[in-house]
Amino acid sequence: MPALRRLADSGSSHSMANRFRDRRFRLFQRLISALPRPVRIIDVGGTSRFWELRGCAGNTDYQVTTLNLEAEKQRAGNIMPVIGDATHLSAFGDHSFDVAFSNSVIEHLATPSKQASMAEEIQRVAVAHWVQTPNYWFPIEPHFHVPGWQWMPQSLRVAVLRRFRCGWRGPCPDAIVAQRMVAEIRLLTYRELRRLFPNSTILPERFLGVTKSWIVVGGFVQLQTSLSGQSPAS
16 A cells, blocks of 8 residues: 555655654653753664654754664764664663653564563663554554554465565565564554553554554653652652
8 A cells, every 4th residue: 555655654754654753752852851951862773863853863952872683873973873682771771861762663572571571671771761652453553554454363464465565564475584574563452551561651642533552651750850859749
């Protein structure tokens, strides 16, 4: 579906996906507005392009570390790409960052145990966290762009992907590769996110009245309190 791909292209500044990202980033900016600068952020699974599109490249209010399995070239002085595994952030100590940020990444980790490891590490390495992920119950799957894709039997999804292009993937005639592509994505429900982030606030992001994705927010009150030197009761 070429039209859906254009709407979902987060690399395009004019796409619907990018407009959603801009809107949720404005909420993120409000949450960090009272924090001293620079705000130290680790973007787990993020890219320099994301921060460039939001006008943060070269802005010394933000000190961003982007972490991926393969590091990008550094393109801005305040955005440092590093190599790392979202499930094992051993290079960073507890609360090394003010905020851990992650946009549409945790659903790519395929298994509940890996997703739990990422959630634990995000809550360990930063005082506050912001995690966005698609809603399992939204009818259009955001990676394959097929209605009800995530509710189909896996064998059917593999068969379809071997024959047709589905969103950003396929057609992929090789059954083993197609199986891997299908298995990579595991969307989460509200209940699963609540178990992974028990002390966080989970905000719905809606499209046409239906919850399209979830934004998990936690630790910002503690972060503001610790940086200001005030007690929670003050």
